[in-house]
Amino acid sequence: MNEKTKIREVIVVEGKSDTEQIKKAVNADTIETRGSAISDEVLAQIDELQQKRGVIVFTDPDFNGEKIRKVITREVPGVKHAFLNRQDAAPHAKGSLGVEHASAEAIRDALAHLYTEEPDTPALISLEDLQTAGLTAGPGAKRKRELLGEILRIGYTNGKQLYKRLQLFQIQPAEFAQALAQVNEMMGEQTDGE
Numbered sequence: 001m002n003e004k005t006k007i008r009e010v011i012v013v014e015g016k017s018d019t020e021q022i023k024k025a026v027n028a029d030t031i032e033t034r035g036s037a038i039s040d041e042v043l044a045q046i047d048e049l050q051q052k053r054g055v056i057v058f059t060d061p062d063f064n065g066e067k068i069r070k071v072i073t074r075e076v077p078g079v080k081h082a083f084l085n086r087q088d089a090a091p092h093a094k095g096s097l098g099v100e101h102a103s104a105e106a107i108r109d110a111l112a113h114l115y116t117e118e119p120d121t122p123a124l125i126s127l128e129d130l131q132t133a134g135l136t137a138g139p140g141a142k143r144k145r146e147l148l149g150e151i152l153r154i155g156y157t158n159g160k161q162l163y164k165r166l167q168l169f170q171i172q173p174a175e176f177a178q179a180l181a182q183v184n185e186m187m188g189e190q191t192d193g194e
Contacts, residue, residue, distance in 0.1 A: 007111065009054035009080065012046060012072060014065065017100035022058070025104035026111060036064040038071050047076045056114060058082040060098045061089050061155055073117060081117070081169075082110040083155040086146065113153045117168040125166045125176050133180055135162060144183050151179040 007028035013019055019030040031049065033042055049055050057072050057079050059065030072079060088106035089097040099107070130136050135144050136159035149156045152175070154165050166176065 005108065005111075007056070009056045010049045011082075011111075012055055012057045012059070012068075012079075013099055014059055014068065015100070018058075018060075018098065021100045021102060021104075022107060025107035033059075033068050036067045038068060043072070043075050046072060046079075050076050050079055055079045056082050056111070058084070058099060058110065060084070061086045062097045065097075066155070078116065080114045082114055083149070083153050084110050085150045085153075086156060087150075110153070115154065115169045123163070123167045124173055125163075125171065127163055129176075130159070130163055130166075135159065140187055144187060147183045147186055148179055151182050152176075 004025070004027040007026050009028075011022055011028050011030045012033065013022060013030050014033050014035065016032065019032060022028055022030055031042070031045060046055055055072075055076065057069050058081075059068045061084050069081065073081075084099060084102055084106060086097060088102050088110075089099065090101060102110075127136070133144070134141055135148065141159065145159070145162055146156050148162075152166075152169075152171055154169055154171070157165050
C-alpha cells in the first residue's frame with residue numbers, strides 16, 4: 001500500500017471541498033478561509049500556525065484565490081506558496097477552477113514545488129526584460145504569461161503582477177531565460193498549427 005506523504009505545515013485552502021481533495025493526495029492539516037473575504041480571526045489563526053508549524057498557501061488559480069494569497073502574504077510574512085496550473089484545476093474547458101478539481105498527482109506536484117516570497121530583494125529580471133520578451137503587451141502576451149507561470153510554477157499573473165512575482169520569488173535570470181525559451185517554442189508550435 002502506498003503511504004501518503006506527511007506535510008508538516010498547515011495548508012491554507014478556500015473551502016471544505018479543497019480540504020477533501022488535499023487529504024486524498026497527502027497527509028496534511030488544512031485551514032479554510034471560507035471565501036475571499038478572510039476574517040481577522042482566520043488571519044490570526046494563520047499567523048499563529050505560521051509561527052508554530054509553518055503555512056503553505058494553496059488557493060485556486062483564479063481572481064479570488066489570488067486575492068486571498070495577497071492578503072495572507074501581506075499579513076503573515078514568510079508563508080510558503082503552492083501553485084496549481086489552471087489546466088490542472090479545471091474539470092472541463094468551461095468549468096470552474098479550483099483545488100477541489102485537481103487530481104491527487106497534480107496536488108502532490110504543486111506541493112513539491114513550493115516558493116517562499118523574499119521581500120525587499122533586488123530585481124533580477126527587469127521590466128525591460130519583460131517588455132522585450134513580449135510578456136507585458138502585444139499579441140499573445142497573456143498566453144505567454146499563462147505558460148510562463150505554469151512552467152515556473154508561480155501561477156498566472158497580469159503584466160504588472162508578473163514583475164513583482166518574479167522578484168518576490170527570486171526567479172533567477174537563467175531559470176527565466178530557460179522558461180521563456182520553452183514558452184516561445186510552445187507559442188511557435190501553436191502558431192504553426194493554426
